[in-house]
Amino acid sequence: MRYTWLNNRLLPTAEALIPVTDRGFKYGDGVFETIAVHGGVPYQFAWHMERLRHGLAAIRIECGLSDIQAQCRQLLEKNAVRDGLLRLQVTRGSGGAGYLPDAQSPPTLVIQTLPMPQPPQAPVSLWLSGYEKISPRALPVQYKTCQGLNSTLARLEASEHGCFEALLLNGQGHVTETASGNIFWLHDDVLHTPALSCGVLEGGMRAAIIRLSPYEVREVAATPDALAGADAVLISNVVWKALAVNRLLPTSYQWKSEAIVENLRRLLAEDINGYCKGHAGDWQ
Amino acid sequence: MRYTWLNNRLLPTAEALIPVTDRGFKYGDGVFETIAVHGGVPYQFAWHMERLRHGLAAIRIECGLSDIQAQCRQLLEKNAVRDGLLRLQVTRGSGGAGYLPDAQSPPTLVIQTLPMPQPPQAPVSLWLSGYEKISPRALPVQYKTCQGLNSTLARLEASEHGCFEALLLNGQGHVTETASGNIFWLHDDVLHTPALSCGVLEGGMRAAIIRLSPYEVREVAATPDALAGADAVLISNVVWKALAVNRLLPTSYQWKSEAIVENLRRLLAEDINGYCKGHAGDWQ
Numbered sequence: 001m002r003y004t005w006l007n008n009r010l011l012p013t014a015e016a017l018i019p020v021t022d023r024g025f026k027y028g029d030g031v032f033e034t035i036a037v038h039g040g041v042p043y044q045f046a047w048h049m050e051r052l053r054h055g056l057a058a059i060r061i062e063c064g065l066s067d068i069q070a071q072c073r074q075l076l077e078k079n080a081v082r083d084g085l086l087r088l089q090v091t092r093g094s095g096g097a098g099y100l101p102d103a104q105s106p107p108t109l110v111i112q113t114l115p116m117p118q119p120p121q122a123p124v125s126l127w128l129s130g131y132e133k134i135s136p137r138a139l140p141v142q143y144k145t146c147q148g149l150n151s152t153l154a155r156l157e158a159s160e161h162g163c164f165e166a167l168l169l170n171g172q173g174h175v176t177e178t179a180s181g182n183i184f185w186l187h188d189d190v191l192h193t194p195a196l197s198c199g200v201l202e203g204g205m206r207a208a209i210i211r212l213s214p215y216e217v218r219e220v221a222a223t224p225d226a227l228a229g230a231d232a233v234l235i236s237n238v239v240w241k242a243l244a245v246n247r248l249l250p251t252s253y254q255w256k257s258e259a260i261v262e263n264l265r266r267l268l269a270e271d272i273n274g275y276c277k278g279h280a281g282d283w284q
Numbered sequence: 285m286r287y288t289w290l291n292n293r294l295l296p297t298a299e300a301l302i303p304v305t306d307r308g309f310k311y312g313d314g315v316f317e318t319i320a321v322h323g324g325v326p327y328q329f330a331w332h333m334e335r336l337r338h339g340l341a342a343i344r345i346e347c348g349l350s351d352i353q354a355q356c357r358q359l360l361e362k363n364a365v366r367d368g369l370l371r372l373q374v375t376r377g378s379g380g381a382g383y384l385p386d387a388q389s390p391p392t393l394v395i396q397t398l399p400m401p402q403p404p405q406a407p408v409s410l411w412l413s414g415y416e417k418i419s420p421r422a423l424p425v426q427y428k429t430c431q432g433l434n435s436t437l438a439r440l441e442a443s444e445h446g447c448f449e450a451l452l453l454n455g456q457g458h459v460t461e462t463a464s465g466n467i468f469w470l471h472d473d474v475l476h477t478p479a480l481s482c483g484v485l486e487g488g489m490r491a492a493i494i495r496l497s498p499y500e501v502r503e504v505a506a507t508p509d510a511l512a513g514a515d516a517v518l519i520s521n522v523v524w525k526a527l528a529v530n531r532l533l534p535t536s537y538q539w540k541s542e543a544i545v546e547n548l549r550r551l552l553a554e555d556i557n558g559y560c561k562g563h564a565g566d567w568q
Binding site for chain 1: 298301421
């Protein structure tokens with residue numbers, strides 16, 4: 001879109017350029033947040049700011065965020081965003097000797113708005129990825145670090161197999177999440193999702209679904225065969241909200257997830273609508 | 285330094301800027317090479333180009349490299365580099381829906397020269413990292429992907445414990461490498477280094493040391509206690525060449541590595557000198 005914040009300057013997006021020395025570009029050394037904007041209001045904004053702060057602490061970047069809400073509000077107005085995505089990224093800036101950062105270098109802060117992509121309108125297929133999910137002992141994977149190559153390779157692999165998304169297991173063979181979202185499955189009226197300790201992004205829609213679920217929710221460590229007998233499988237992120245899954249390739253697992261997921265989608269839509277109306281005063 | 289190649293344009297470095305939409309910046313979605321330049325000649329240039337090609341294939345980026353040697357030569361001349369570093373980075377460029385790339389978007393190619401950092405002049409200490417090395421089943425770690433956050437966090441942690449570098453283990457508890465280089469240890473006249481299958485960068489200096497070693501070389505899967513009885517420990521990369529290690533904290537392991545490492549350093553220096561003199565005609 002037309003304008004982008006770069007380090008406290010609101011610039012025409014074509015002028016929002018960073019040096020090739022930025023550690024974001026060299027090493028993916030940063031964190032980001034992607035927030036759904038509906039009716040001009042970023043859904044769960046305070047929650048995302050809290051996750052951003054925790055992510056920054058986990059990767060030891062100090063970045064003042066006291067103006068962040070005002071900056072986001074101004075950008076949404078400037079770009080006339082009613083429904084879209086708000087993306088914030090903080091990197092460690094330039095400097096340092098190789099991987100060892102220079103403690104004096106200021107971070108880089110980018111705030112953008114993006115159009116809301118159209119989510120699939122029909123249930124989607126997953127590919128059981130040959131790539132293992134990065135361990136939470138290697139990276140703080142519960143936050144959105146700018147380490148996106150594992151997800152990129154898994155999505156490319158899924159795409160080559162004709163699937164919409166990839167499902168990744170951890171080193172113990174437990175289900176973690178898809179390349180771009182969290183996963184849930186309903187079995188015997190219990191909604192299951194991988195526990196954060198499995199090495200899972202703490203997604204905003206994951207949190208909302210857990211909060212809103214009409215079913216008991218269990219956070220579990222489960223192998224993919226736990227999905228075989230599920231009544232429904234869904235994946236969630238800021239774009240899809242809740243998206244029905246109909247099969248997992250190359251296994252023969254299939255599900256008729258639509259009705260159950262449609263119910264969760266309705267609950268999410270009501271919550272989003274309520275939140276964004278309730279917080280409109282903070283933003284306009 | 286003064287000039288930088290960016291996508292086939294040789295620019296003043298201050299003008300070598302990339303858009304915030306570049307997947308290198310957003311996700312660390314790329315690979316790079318760092319090459320030692322001595323007497324104006326990049327050491328093991330063909331080897332690095334081969335690793336770059338394999339790295340690009342591993343992460344599925346297509347990038348024509350037919351002009352790369354001419355571009356590097358021109359940059360070394362323009363920046364009048366006799367001794368320094370040549371750094372090449374290729375990212376997947378902009379575009380795509382989240383992690384899923386857009387197959388049509390051209391990659392981003394950056395070629396820079398950098399001053400050669402001064403390596404430590406005395407043996408260094410290592411910190412046994414609390415961060416686990418990223419698994420080769422999650423990422424093609426034998427290549428220099430732009431996924432540098434694990435190494436960054438490990439170096440910060442080591443630094444906070446007063447150590448020069450971090451030693452990382454894999455998920456099986458085996459020694460892999462340091463945050464920024466490979467590791468070797470001499471025991472009973474056998475030079476040991478972790479096997480690539482442990483999840484190790486295939487470093488250029490690692491390859492040179494294996495080629496030049498006056499000792500039998502064994503590539504092994506070993507836990508850190510294998511280092512306890514070693515006669516010498518050294519770490520290697522393009523800056524350090526071979527660097528003596530005197531202790532591993534928080535263990536009590538200590539070594540008097542200097543004499544043995546000095547011998548390897550001399551062999552490396554002769555090889556570098558011979559290579560760069562032998563290839564001077566290719567470059568000047």
